[in-house]
Amino acid sequence: MRSIKRRDFFRLSAGTTAAMLLSQCSRSQPISSTPVSAPIQFQTYRSEGGLLSLDLEAKAQSVQLGSRTANLLTYNGKVPGPLLEAKPSDKVQIRFTNQLNQPTNIHYHGLHIPPTGSGDNVFLEISPGESHTYEYQIPNNHPGGTFWYHPHKHGLVAEQLFGGLAGLFIVRGELDEIPEIKAAQEEFLVLKDFALDDNGNISDTGHMAAMTGRAGGLLTVSGQINPAMTISKGGLLRLRLLNASPSRFFRLSLEEHSMHLIATDGGAISSPVELSEVVLAPGERMEVLVQGNQKPGDYRLINQPFNPAQGGMMGGMMGGSQNSDSAETVATLTYDGESNEMSLPSQLIAVDPLPEPQTTRQFTLNHGMGGGGEMMGGGMMGGGMVFMINGKSFDPSRIDTQVTLDTVEDWEITNTGSMAHPFHVHTNKFQIISQNGQPAPYAAWKDVVSVSPGETVRIRMPFRDYTGKTVYHCHVLDHEDRGMMGTLEIQPA
């Protein structure tokens, strides 16, 4: 029996549908109650001869989401946007045009590239009808990893991301050369929720969205509802997970299979860590290996409800948006064929500990009613909500934090509010030192860390290679749009 590989899909002409392909694939077992859906497919752009060059257009377009026609915001007509793939030292040239009816820009989440000029500059504003060419180089020593791109125009980020604007940016590196990983089948899982009204338009998620962030009940994986993934008996499957939702957390488990974590936001960890479930805050990525070591059959990838409020006043009020959901199947893994027993890699790539910090800073995350930017305890509802870092809401003309190139700092982030805030820093990645005084269980490179109510997280971050102004913020994007963002200026040494 022939198993269809991902590459075959890439080579097919645009007119060939996944359904036609599935019909060519003889299946070893009757179709079960699991909905048979198409495999995950992406329009992919890879670098060639050291250059990744493409045109990218943000525009409203109707696309198919499962059985529904949805009027979404797209990159090149796709949701998620095209998958971009490059290698260290490649040049990137993205000729971007904004065909939306509002300003936008592009952020390259997790890439270590200049935050200024035509690089990862989130202070740019590209007006409707205008174009801008993003041009930068992936550094020679950039780690391989799962990164992504999305809009970052302050005030509109949640709306544009919720509308569908997001895409993967893969850097192939050392991790991809580890024999077991190279041999593994690979799937890209962009986790994203939508809320559609009867006409297929993005529905208004109501005033509570101001507090908890907008969330929808339609859970998609790479633009599909419950897509099919296959694994061979004895084989290895590498899942690259991205939570591209503006505010929804995902808590995933795979029936009868454990997941072996191999990479986090910033790339590989030093050796696989076995997990029974993974939690991804908005903006987070994880790569896991799955072994085809169970009885051939169908197994569900399940999202369990996750309550980011965890007590506090919001515990009850959150009900409508996320935590009253029941467990839901987001993808289905099917055994197909057999291969020689593939083992897990034992070593990945060392995560070197960082030197002791020169400086330690404190950041406090909270929310209140708008007005003077003052915290007025208990302000909960509606349009006046302001989200703050150290009591201040975002002002692009103010410099909140000044650091020096080639130094290392510890940042202590405390959440004095009542819901989780995934804290994210641009340009440089960090390591988590401790969470509520508990040391991190394994060393990992991160760029998002979720800070629960009442919790303090200590991160350690080196400022390398690039000077200039960038930002840090909460990756619940309604919080970011409502002020939970600060400016970071990296000064020359």
Ligand code: C2O
């Ligand atoms: Cu993915 Cu500043 O964000």
Ligand code: CU
């Ligand atoms: Cu980012």
Ligand code: CU
């Ligand atoms: Cu937040």
